Structures are given as C-alpha cells and as structure tokens.
Amino acid sequence: MTSRDDTSRDASLPPEVIRPSVDKRVSSEIAFHIEMRARELVARGVPPEEARRRATERFGNLDAVVAELNRIERTTDRTARRTRYVAELAYDGRFALRMIARRRTFAAVAIGTLALGIGAATAIYSVVDAVLLRPLPYDEPDRLASVWVTQPGLANDPVLSWIADGTPMGSTEYQALRRDAKTLRDVAMWGQASVTLQTDEGLERLPAVRVTSSLLGTLRARPALGRAFAPGEDVLGGPRVAMVSWEAWTTRFGADSSIVGRSLTLNHRPYTVIGVLPPNVRIDRTKEAVPFWLLALQDSFDLAERRNRSYTALARLAPGATFEAASQETAAIVRAAASDTALSARVTQWQADQGRDARGPLLILVGAVALLLLIACVNVTVLQLGEAAGRIREMTTRAALGAGSARLVRQLLVESMAIAAVSAVLGTALAWAMIRGLVAAAPARLPGIDAVTIDARVLAFTIACATITGLLFGIVPALVAGRSGPASLVRVGAGQSARGARGLQRGLIAAQLALSMVLLVESALLGRSLRALTAVDPGFRAADLSAYAVALPMEMDTTQTRSFVAEVVRRLGALPGVDAVTAAQNVPFVGGASSSPLEIERPAREGQPPRHTQQRSVLPGYFELMGMRLVAGRFFTPEDRAGAEPVAIVSAAEVERDFGGRSPLGTRVRHQRIWRRVVGVVADTKYRGLSREDEATVYIPFDQYPYSWPTFVVRAGSGANVPSERTMKGILREVEPRVTLTTTKTLPSAIAQSFAAERYRAMIVSVFGVMASVLAAVGLYGVSVRSATRRTREIGIRLALGGTSARVVRLLVGDAMTGVAIGLVVGLPAALAAGRLVRPYLFGVTSSDPISFALVAALLVVVTAAASFLPARLAGRANPAVVLRGD
Amino acid sequence: MSTNTRDRLRGTLELLVLRTLAWGPRHGYAIARWLEETTSAGLRVEDGSLYPALYRMEQRGWIQSDWRRSELDRPAKFYRLTVAGRRQLKRETIEWRAFVAAVAIVLEPST
Numbered sequence: 001m002t003s004r005d006d007t008s009r010d011a012s013l014p015p016e017v018i019r020p021s022v023d024k025r026v027s028s029e030i031a032f033h034i035e036m037r038a039r040e041l042v043a044r045g046v047p048p049e050e051a052r053r054r055a056t057e058r059f060g061n062l063d064a065v066v067a068e069l070n071r072i073e074r075t076t077d078r079t080a081r082r083t084r085y086v087a088e089l090a091y092d093g094r095f096a097l098r099m100i101a102r103r104r105t106f107a108a109v110a111i112g113t114l115a116l117g118i119g120a121a122t123a124i125y126s127v128v129d130a131v132l133l134r135p136l137p138y139d140e141p142d143r144l145a146s147v148w149v150t151q152p153g154l155a156n157d158p159v160l161s162w163i164a165d166g167t168p169m170g171s172t173e174y175q176a177l178r179r180d181a182k183t184l185r186d187v188a189m190w191g192q193a194s195v196t197l198q199t200d201e202g203l204e205r206l207p208a209v210r211v212t213s214s215l216l217g218t219l220r221a222r223p224a225l226g227r228a229f230a231p232g233e234d235v236l237g238g239p240r241v242a243m244v245s246w247e248a249w250t251t252r253f254g255a256d257s258s259i260v261g262r263s264l265t266l267n268h269r270p271y272t273v274i275g276v277l278p279p280n281v282r283i284d285r286t287k288e289a290v291p292f293w294l295l296a297l298q299d300s301f302d303l304a305e306r307r308n309r310s311y312t313a314l315a316r317l318a319p320g321a322t323f324e325a326a327s328q329e330t331a332a333i334v335r336a337a338a339s340d341t342a343l344s345a346r347v348t349q350w351q352a353d354q355g356r357d358a359r360g361p362l363l364i365l366v367g368a369v370a371l372l373l374l375i376a377c378v379n380v381t382v383l384q385l386g387e388a389a390g391r392i393r394e395m396t397t398r399a400a401l402g403a404g405s406a407r408l409v410r411q412l413l414v415e416s417m418a419i420a421a422v423s424a425v426l427g428t429a430l431a432w433a434m435i436r437g438l439v440a441a442a443p444a445r446l447p448g449i450d451a452v453t454i455d456a457r458v459l460a461f462t463i464a465c466a467t468i469t470g471l472l473f474g475i476v477p478a479l480v481a482g483r484s485g486p487a488s489l490v491r492v493g494a495g496q497s498a499r500g501a502r503g504l505q506r507g508l509i510a511a512q513l514a515l516s517m518v519l520l521v522e523s524a525l526l527g528r529s530l531r532a533l534t535a536v537d538p539g540f541r542a543a544d545l546s547a548y549a550v551a552l553p554m555e556m557d558t559t560q561t562r563s564f565v566a567e568v569v570r571r572l573g574a575l576p577g578v579d580a581v582t583a584a585q586n587v588p589f590v591g592g593a594s595s596s597p598l599e600i601e602r603p604a605r606e607g608q609p610p611r612h613t614q615q616r617s618v619l620p621g622y623f624e625l626m627g628m629r630l631v632a633g634r635f636f637t638p639e640d641r642a643g644a645e646p647v648a649i650v651s652a653a654e655v656e657r658d659f660g661g662r663s664p665l666g667t668r669v670r671h672q673r674i675w676r677r678v679v680g681v682v683a684d685t686k687y688r689g690l691s692r693e694d695e696a697t698v699y700i701p702f703d704q705y706p707y708s709w710p711t712f713v714v715r716a717g718s719g720a721n722v723p724s725e726r727t728m729k730g731i732l733r734e735v736e737p738r739v740t741l742t743t744t745k746t747l748p749s750a751i752a753q754s755f756a757a758e759r760y761r762a763m764i765v766s767v768f769g770v771m772a773s774v775l776a777a778v779g780l781y782g783v784s785v786r787s788a789t790r791r792t793r794e795i796g797i798r799l800a801l802g803g804t805s806a807r808v809v810r811l812l813v814g815d816a817m818t819g820v821a822i823g824l825v826v827g828l829p830a831a832l833a834a835g836r837l838v839r840p841y842l843f844g845v846t847s848s849d850p851i852s853f854a855l856v857a858a859l860l861v862v863v864t865a866a867a868s869f870l871p872a873r874l875a876g877r878a879n880p881a882v883v884l885r886g887d
Numbered sequence: 888m889s890t891n892t893r894d895r896l897r898g899t900l901e902l903l904v905l906r907t908l909a910w911g912p913r914h915g916y917a918i919a920r921w922l923e924e925t926t927s928a929g930l931r932v933e934d935g936s937l938y939p940a941l942y943r944m945e946q947r948g949w950i951q952s953d954w955r956r957s958e959l960d961r962p963a964k965f966y967r968l969t970v971a972g973r974r975q976l977k978r979e980t981i982e983w984r985a986f987v988a989a990v991a992i993v994l995e996p997s998t
Contacts, residue, residue, distance in 0.1 A: 029915060029964045033934060036916040036959070060935030072942040079946075 026069045034059055092411050096418035106387050107419065109782070110380045113775055114423035114469060117376030119430030120768065122454070122462045124369040126435055128362050130452040132355045137280055139220040145184065145326060146353035147313035148346045149173060149334050158693040159595050159612045166346070170309040171302050174212065176337035177313070183321035183329045188215035189311035190283050194551070195292055196740050198265035202733070205551065205740040209283055210296040218314055219281065226260035226275030234295045241295065242271040246279040248291030266292065268553055268738065285354050285447035314350060323347050354447045361761050364838055368768045371519045373469065375772050378512040379779040380473040385505055386786045409478040416474025424466035428454065441763065443756035505783065506819055512779055513823025514830060516772040517856055521831035522838055523769035524852035525845060526762035532844025533755050538588065539685030541627030542747035546722040547590040549711040549743040550732065561706040562642070564736050568712060569619065571731050577720025582625045584618040585707040588687045589750035590743060598698055599670035604660030613654060614687065614697040615671065617705040623682060625715055633665045633680030640701040647701065648676040653684050654696035671698055689754050691843045722746065761841065773863055780816065780867035788812055788875040795875050805876030812875060816868035824857055900940050902983060905968065905976040908950060912967035914957060915941060941966060949975050
C-alpha cells in the first residue's frame with residue numbers, strides 16, 4: 001500500500017509502486033522484529049548468539065506464523081490490487097488531463113479533429129436513428145406490417161413502373177384480406193386526401209387521410225378524447241364523422257374538449273367530430289401529422305366494381321406468422337379476389353417499408369461519415385506518434401523508475417480516452433448545430449426527419465463512438481510502446497529509428513490519403529452526377545414560369561369548370577407583368593401524374609393491348625407558353641373546343657412506343673372511350689424527375705376534357721414578379737369561392753425540388769469530403785514540419801556542401817509526394833469499390849468516372865504539395881552554420 | 888451485548904492494538920513492546936501471534952501500513968489507525984466496559 005502523504009516521490013508521476021513480493025514483505029517484517037528483540041536482549045547483556053536464539057524462540061512457531069501471514073496477505077493483496085487499479089486509473093486520468101493542458105497545440109488539433117469526426121457521426125446517426133431505427137410509438141411495432149400488392153410485370157413500363165413495386169389497394173382486396181387472411185390480423189387501409197375546411201376567414205385546404213374504421217385498432221391506439229370510428233361506419237353512405245389529430249386539436253382548436261360532437265364543414269359538407277387522436281399518430285411519416293381523419297369507403301368511387309385503388313394497407317402479423325408467409329398468402333388472396341394472375345404481394349415491416357427509399361441514401365451517408373471518423377482517428381494517431389518525440393524525457397524517466405510496459409500502455413490509452421472524452425463533449429455540441437443544418441436542408445419525404453434529436457439513444461452512440469475512437473487512435477502508440485518499450489515510441493515519433501518505425505508513420509499517412517481519396521471520389525461522383533442531372537433539358541423553358549394548382553368542388557359540372565378556367569385565365573392575363581397564361585392538368589413537376597390506356601387505331605404490332613399512357617388536358621397555348629417543340633402537325637387552337645372534332649397531340653415517346661416511328665398524323669387513338677384524331681406530335685418533356693425515362697403521353701384539349709384539378713401556369717414578363725399567392729387567392733375568391741388553392745410554385749423551384757434528395761446527398765458527402773481533405777492537410781502539415789525539423793542536421797550539411805535551398809525543398813516535398821503516390825495507389829481499388837456502392841444513385845456518370853478520379857488525385861497532390869511546401873521552404877532557408885552549430 | 892464471549896477473548900488483543908495505535912504509527916515490534924510494558928507482562932503472548940492479528944485488522948480496514956525508515960536505518964512496516972479503526976476502538980471500548988460491568992454483577996451480586 002502506498003500512502004498519499006509519502007512525499008518522497010515526484011508528484012507529477014503516477015504511483016509506480018516499488019512493491020516487493022508478498023513473501024519478501026512478510027519475511028522482512030518478521031526479520032526486523034526478531035532483530036529488534038535480539039538487540040534489546042544484547043542491550044541487557046546477553047551475548048549476541050544467545051540473544052538471536054532466544055529472540056527466535058520467543059517469536060513462537062516461526063514457519064507456521066509466516067505461512068499464515070502469507071495466506072492473509074495474499075487475499076488482502078487481491079482486494080488491494082483492485083482498489084489500487086481504480087486509484088491508479090483516476091490518477092492516470094488526472095495525469096492525462098494535465099498532459100493535455102501542457103501540450104496545448106497538439107491537444108487542440110487532436111480534439112478539434114476528433115470532435116469534427118464524432119460530431120458528424122453523431123449528427124448522421126441521429127438522423128438514421130429517427131428515420132430507420134427508433135421503434136415507432138405503438139404497441140409491438142415490429143409486428144406492424146405494410147401490405148402491398150405488386151405487379152412485377154410492370155417494372156419495365158416507364159408509365160407504370162412506379163406501381164410495379166407497390167400498387168395501391170381497393171375495397172375488393174381489402175375485404176378479401178379481412179375475410180381470408182390467416183397470417184394477418186386487423187387489416188386496415190388508409191389513403192391520402194385533402195379537405196376544404198370552412199372557417200370564419202374562408203376556405204382552407206388541409207391535408208387529411210381517409211382510413212378504414214379498423215385502423216386505430218391496428219395501431220392499438222385509443223382516442224385521447226371521444227370515441228374511435230366504429231366498425232360498419234366505413235360503408236357507402238355511412239355517417240359523416242371525423243377525428244381530429246391531437247396536434248390540430250391543441251393548436252387549431254385550442255384544446256377545447258367541447259370539440260367532440262361539434263360539427264365542421266369539410267368539403268362543403270357537415271361532419272361531426274367524434275374524437276381526438278392521441279399525440280404523435282402519424283400514418284404517413286413523410287408528412288406532418290394530418291389534422292383530420294375521415295372514413296374511407298363511404299363514397300361511390302370506392303365501390304368494388306369501380307376498381308378504384310388508392311389505398312395503402314396496414315395490418316398486424318398474426319402470432320407465429322412470418323412476413324414471408326404473409327406475403328405468399330396475401331399474393332394468393334389478391335390474385336383470387338381480382339382474378340388477375342399478374343398480381344403478387346409484398347408484406348414487410350411497416351417501419352422498414354416507410355424508410356425503404358431513404359435507407360440506401362442514408363447508408364451512403366453512414367459510410368461517408370464512418371470514413372471521416374476513421375480519417376480523424378488516423379490523423380490523430382499520426383499526430384500522437386509525432387508528439388512522442390517531445391516526451392522522451394518523461395517516458396524514459398518513468399521507465400527508469402520501474403514503470404512496466406503495461407503501465408505505460410495503460411497511461412497512453414487513458415490519455416487517448418481523455419482526449420476522446422473531451423472530443424465527445426465538443427462533438428455533441430457540434431452535432432447539435434449540424435443536425436439543424438441536416439434537418440433544414442433535408443428533402444421532403446424523409447420519414448421521421450422532424451423527430452431528429454439528440455436523446456439517450458444518440459448519446460449512447462456518441463459515447464460508444466468516442467470509446468472506439470479513443471481505442472483506435474490510442475492503440476497504435478500504446479502497442480508500439482508496449483511491444484518494444486517506450487524508447488521505440490520515442491524513435492517512431494522522432495523518426496530516428498529503423499525503417500519499420502518510420503514506415504509505420506508513412507503507412508498511416510498513406511492510409512489517411514487513401515481514405516480521403518475514397519470519400520472525395522464518392523463526393524466527386526455524386527457531385528458530377530448532380531451536375532449531369534441538373535443539365536438535363538426538361539423539354540420546356542421553366543424560367544419565369546409559375547404554377548398555381550387548384551381544387552374544384554366535385555359539384556361543379558364541366559360547363560362551370562370551363563367557364564371558371566377561362567375567367568381565371570382572363571383575370572391573370574390582365575395582371576401587370578404577366579406575359580401569358582394557360583391551364584393544364586398535371587403540369588410537369590407541380591401536379592401529379594395520371595395515366596389511362598390508349599388504344600391505337602392501327603397499332604404497329606397487331607394484337608397489342610392498349611397500354612397506359614400519361615394524359616394531360618391543356619388549354620390551347622399551353623405548348624407555346626411552356627416553350628415546347630412541335631415535331632410534326634400542329635398545336636391546339638381555340639377551335640379545338642367542346643363539340644368540335646375530338647383531337648389529340650401525342651409525344652415523341654408515344655410515337656416511338658405505339659407507332660413504331662411511323663407518323664401518327666391523321667390516325668385515331670381512343671382515350672377514355674372517345675376516338676380522337678392525332679393532329680400533332682410534340683417533343684418529350686420530363687414530368688416527375690429529370691433522370692426518368694421519357695414517358696408516352698397524350699395531350700387533349702381542355703375544353704374537350706375539362707379536368708377538375710387544373711393548374712394555371714403564368715409566364716411573367718422579363719424582370720416582372722409573378723403573381724403572389726395572395727393575388728391568386730383573391731382572384732379565386734372573386735370568381736368562385738368554393739375553389740381552393742392547393743399549391744403555388746415557380747417551375748424552376750419545382751424542378752429543383754425534384755432533385756433535392758440528390759443534392760442533399762451530394763452536399764453532405766462533399767462537406768465530409770472537404771472536411772477529410774482539411775484533416776489530411778493538417779496531418780500532412782504537422783508531419784512535414786516535424787520531418788523538416790528532424791532533418792535539420794542533414795539539411796544543414798546539404799546546404800553547407802553547396803546544396804541550394806531549391807534542392808532541399810524538392811527533396812522534402814518529393815518525400816511527401818511519395819506518400820501521396822502510395823496513398824493514391826492503395827486508395828484506387830477502395831474508391832472503385834465505393835463507387836460501385838453508390839452506382840444506383842448515379843446519373844450520367846459511371847462509377848469509375850475517370851474525370852472524378854483524376855480531379856480527386858489532382859486535388860490530393862495539390863493539398864500534399866501545399867502542406868509540405870511551407871515547412872520545406874523554411875528548412876531550405878535555414879543558415880547552415882547556425883543549424884550545424886546548434887546540434 | 889452484541890459480541891459473544893469467544894469473540895471477546897480474541898478481540899481483547901485487537902482492542903489493545905487499536906489502543907496502542909491511537910497514539911500514533913508504530914511498527915510490530917514497538918506494539919509488542921508496548922503491550923509487554925503497559926500490561927506489565929500480564930498479558931503474555933508469543934511475539935508471533937501478534938502478526939496474524941495485525942494482518943487481519945489491516946484486511947478489515949481498521950489499520951493501514953506502510954514502509955518507513957526505522958531506528959535500525961532500514962525500512963520497517965509501520966501500522967497506523969484508520970478512521971474506521973478509530974470508530975472501532977470507540978465501539979470496542981464501550982462494549983468492553985459493558986462486558987466487564989456484566990461480569991462484575993455476576994461475580995459480586997449486590998445485596
């Protein structure tokens with residue numbers, strides 16, 4: 001046992017106890033006793049020989065006592081060792097903090113580097129956790145199942161591929177599943193909707209969902225207030241009842257419990273509020289909680305014979321059932337119910353299914369941030385090895401004082417952990433800021449993104465991250481010290497040693513460059529892919545265009561619709577600064593898309609059944625306003641009105657698909673049971689994404705097919721502002737108060753939104769790439785400075801012997817270049833592999849895009865040259881006389 | 888009385904050691920000498936039996952030891968009282984007095 005009041009030891013060194021073995025301690029204590037006793041006897045006049053004998057005799061059974069003492073001492077020793085271990089650890093901790101405080105530059109760089117890595121990792125993890133990992137707030141969330149009908153045969157049809165993997169359901173499938181499925185329980189359906197709420201201020205368009213009465217039961221949630229939908233209410237002509245979300249109740253309705261039983265005017269009809277949902281019930285996690293829940297299957301369009309499929313199904317896996325078994329059973333049931341053998345089914349965990357689209361891209365970010373963290377670790381390892389040189393005296397002193405290798409290894413590890421711990425604290429703060437950025441910049445449709453936060457789960461991750469980090473960058477110096485004694489650590493750091501040790505440092509730098517290369521190549525690929533995407537011509541001129549989508553009440557007939565649209569177009573056109581106005585169904589990037597089968601009078605291939613074709617009814621002037629190119633025939637004119645000959649214009653992709661490239665002019669096509677003469681062919685435009693294939697499209701004059709969800713498009717004159725949302729609302733109120741404005745967007749922003757996810761990915765990975773290059777530069781600079789200092793003597797000799805400073809600079813920079821060359825050679829295959837991982841997310845560039853690789857290589861060479869040039873130039877300017885004398 | 892009589896007899900030596908150390912750190916031989924002198928050799932123990940007692944007391948945390956320079960100009964193991972030991976001494980002393988009082992009542996019944 002050592003005591004704290006023992007002042008003989010240097011207080012700055014940890015307690016390396018000089019402990020004799022147990023046996024030795026016991027025997028020397030007893031020897032001391034006997035000797036003292038003998039001396040006492042001698043003092044009383046007993047001869048020394050006799051005194052020794054009597055002292056031993058008086059002690060009793062010497063062997064037995066020694067044996068017993070050894071036994072007691074050994075058990076004491078074990079407990080003591082444990083306490084001592086803890087005490088030493090605490091000491092090591094304090095010592096480590098002192099060392100950090102003493103070596104401020106090193107500590108600042110190391111902590112900054114790691115905080116960046118840990119912060120970025122924490123931020124990305126918090127997003128991954130919220131989107132993919134954190135269990136949903138329902139009972140047994142892992143048994144909740146998404147049930148999808150799939151149509152694998154449609155995967156290659158550009159118009160219908162979007163439903164190949166998840167076809168919405170209708171009441172036929174729903175009833176069949178509820179009746180027959182053994183592997184699924186509590187089958188429910190929901191569908192997106194929007195409602196027009198009548199308030200004191202006027203009409204308001206709000207999102208809503210239509211659900212079957214079973215849905216709340218499937219979630220095993222209870223209403224916070226009032227009652228849930230009852231079975232039997234979700235039928236044709238069922239009661240007009242609604243539930244209000246907790247969020248809407250607390251904000252919009254002031255948490256007034258008299259809401260239950262109150263009547264609201266939704267979609268121009270009275271609805272009775274029967275209950276309030278519990279907080280945080282979100283069926284579509286990509287959207288905000290919708291304020292209203294209405295019942296599905298109450299309208300005639302939901303009848304089985306209408307084949308309306310617009311619902312998403314949700315169920316619970318029956319006890320003992322697996323997702324696999326449920327998929328098979330569901331496939332069999334829907335095939336029988338719809339008598340369609342092309343149908344299949346996919347039953348998967350609900351949460352995983354919702355995060356399906358987000359998973360791949362998020363994994364790319366996880367990979368990128370893991371690389372960044374690894375680079376940070378390597379960087380700090382290199383720095384720490386370099387630091388070892390400055391610790392020669394400390395290490396050798398402690399080794400001389402008897403500190404064993406194990407003791408020094410532990411001390412070094414504790415130091416690393418202390419650095420990691422401080423970095424974790426700083427990193428968490430950094431993560432806060434990064435999360436804000438990540439969430440703010442997030443594209444829509446990232447489920448759960450608004451729930452991103454640093455909670456206990458994320459903190460646990462951060463701590464784990466910091467621990468692993470501390471071990472990673474602490475283990476190399478510790479192992480070097482442990483294997484061959486602290487002196488070797490010093491040698492590695494100072495670079496004075498054998499090739500092996502110097503090789504280690506070079507190897508680490510090369511590894512760092514290789515890792516940076518992987519990350520940079522990934523960001524270059526994503527960046528160039530984004531560039532290629534944004535360079536795609538959408539087929540129309542989006543500049544100065546803005547769109548206003550509206551919803552007309554179902555009660556408006558076609559005549560009313562026509563005159564409403566005409567009047568709004570007239571008023572918009574009269575506004576100052578407006579060059580031209582048109583209206584259309586499903587304006588690209590603004591509205592949705594809808595398709596129906598198009599029959600060809602004389603198809604290129606006999607017996608080819610009509611295929612689904614994108615449909616769009618447009619006002620005359622639409623093509624001109626959008627700046628679309630006419631390929632053949634003519635555009636629509638005001639003469640193509642209701643009652644005139646039904647006409648159609650088809651897109652180039654349609655001509656390619658159904659006419660085999662023949663001119664379609666003059667032939668007839670049948671759309672929605674009406675035969676129409678084809679009068680023109682227009683060039684293709686993109687609708688839903690710049691990277692998508694061109695889809696076969698048929699255009700129809702609006703007058704001949706008045707659509708109740710038109711979108712007005714305005715081209716503003718140069719320099720003029722487009723009409724504001726407020727202006728548009730004013731016009732609508734005057735023309736037809738029952739119409740609501742659903743979306744206002746400028747077309748350039750709508751297009752930008754379509755690649756927001758790609759931009760988000762590219763941006764984050766690039767930020768990580770930049771961080772990685774900065775870290776690499778800092779690491780290289782540190783090493784170069786050290787290497788220049790270490791070689792002062794050599795440089796001095798070279799200069800004294802007539803070497804020029806230019807040659808010295810070349811020598812040192814050349815050294816660094818060897819490192820970058822090795823890094824690039826090692827990094828190349830790794831970067832190629834990483835490129836293959838991001839391949840599904842690339843557009844217009846291959847995963848081994850030579851330009852990306854060349855750019856990254858060039859960047860790394862420049863960074864290396866810059867980082868090694870400055871120290872080299874300083875060394876080259878040294879005065880040889882001073883340098884040589886100083887040694 | 889919380890301790891039984893058998894323990895009491897073994898505890899006597901421990902109590903005396905605690906008492907000794909209450910005046911300051913001593914090595915084993917000094918403790919043995921003190922015991923001889925203050926009890927006027929009335930409590931004759933073999934020197935050897937003192938050490939197991941010391942080791943056990945250290946294990947219990949009543950005393951602590953360290954090696955210090957001694958009068959022989961070489962390191963000797965010195966024992967000193969810990970805070971727990973000081974508490975133990977107080978408790979043992981009270982119990983001992985109670986024990987003695989109880990025995991006295993038995994041996995000299997009051998009339």
